[in-house]
Amino acid sequence: MRGGNPQVLLVPRIRPGRATDLATPAPLIANQRHRARRARRARRSVRTVARVLMCALTLAVILVVTLVAAHWLRTAPLLAVATAEIVGTRRLEEEAVRAAAGVEPGANIFGLNPEAIEDRVEGLPGVRTARVMRHLPNRVTVMVEEREPYALINPTGADRLFWIDADGVVRRMEIRLTDVGAGAGGLVTTVELFDIGRPVEITSPGDER
Numbered sequence: 001m002r003g004g005n006p007q008v009l010l011v012p013r014i015r016p017g018r019a020t021d022l023a024t025p026a027p028l029i030a031n032q033r034h035r036a037r038r039a040r041r042a043r044r045s046v047r048t049v050a051r052v053l054m055c056a057l058t059l060a061v062i063l064v065v066t067l068v069a070a071h072w073l074r075t076a077p078l079l080a081v082a083t084a085e086i087v088g089t090r091r092l093e094e095e096a097v098r099a100a101a102g103v104e105p106g107a108n109i110f111g112l113n114p115e116a117i118e119d120r121v122e123g124l125p126g127v128r129t130a131r132v133m134r135h136l137p138n139r140v141t142v143m144v145e146e147r148e149p150y151a152l153i154n155p156t157g158a159d160r161l162f163w164i165d166a167d168g169v170v171r172r173m174e175i176r177l178t179d180v181g182a183g184a185g186g187l188v189t190t191v192e193l194f195d196i197g198r199p200v201e202i203t204s205p206g207d208e209r
Contacts, residue, residue: 073110078137080106088144092126100124101142109134117142128165
């Protein structure tokens with residue numbers, strides 16, 4: 001020792017811990033609570049997975065049922081067209097309208113395209129409008145509105161008269177003229193467009209000036 005001072009060994013001070021009563025049930029209770037929380041989390045995870053699987057299974061069943069139902073609707077003999085009724089024809093031949101409609105017996109009623117059928121029927125000379133109605137389980141109705149004759153014209157300068165409707169569409173050739181000259185009265189002189197089932201454009205002498 002130097003200077004008469006004794007050397008002191010410094011040791012970290014250790015706080016005395018709380019004494020544990022080994023006979024208390026607290027550690028056992030804490031361990032049981034921890035295990036219970038883990039069990040609850042596991043049960044929640046299992047329920048979540050089960051719900052997801054159930055939703056996926058439900059969607060798959062709905063998809064399969066929808067596909068089967070759609071296939072049945074397009075192939076069921078019950079829904080095969082038995083008859084196509086033509087309504088509204090007076091001057092037109094019913095068979096001509098039926099042929100233009102193209103509705104074959106035995107065709108599936110849900111496989112028909114009403115808009116396409118209407119377009120084909122309206123393409124016939126003398127048809128103003130057409131409408132298609134499907135009646136379950138196996139009947140189709142094609143309703144036709146014919147063009148009504150409105151006036152007789154002599155548009156070609158030849159010995160023929162033609163019926164036109166109120167829209168100026170040529171309905172049909174009516175008669176041949178023998179005694180009346182073309183353009184009688186100076187009302188009709190030239191035609192720029194002429195065809196059965198199409199509008200007629202007529203010019204008079206006043207239009208040329």
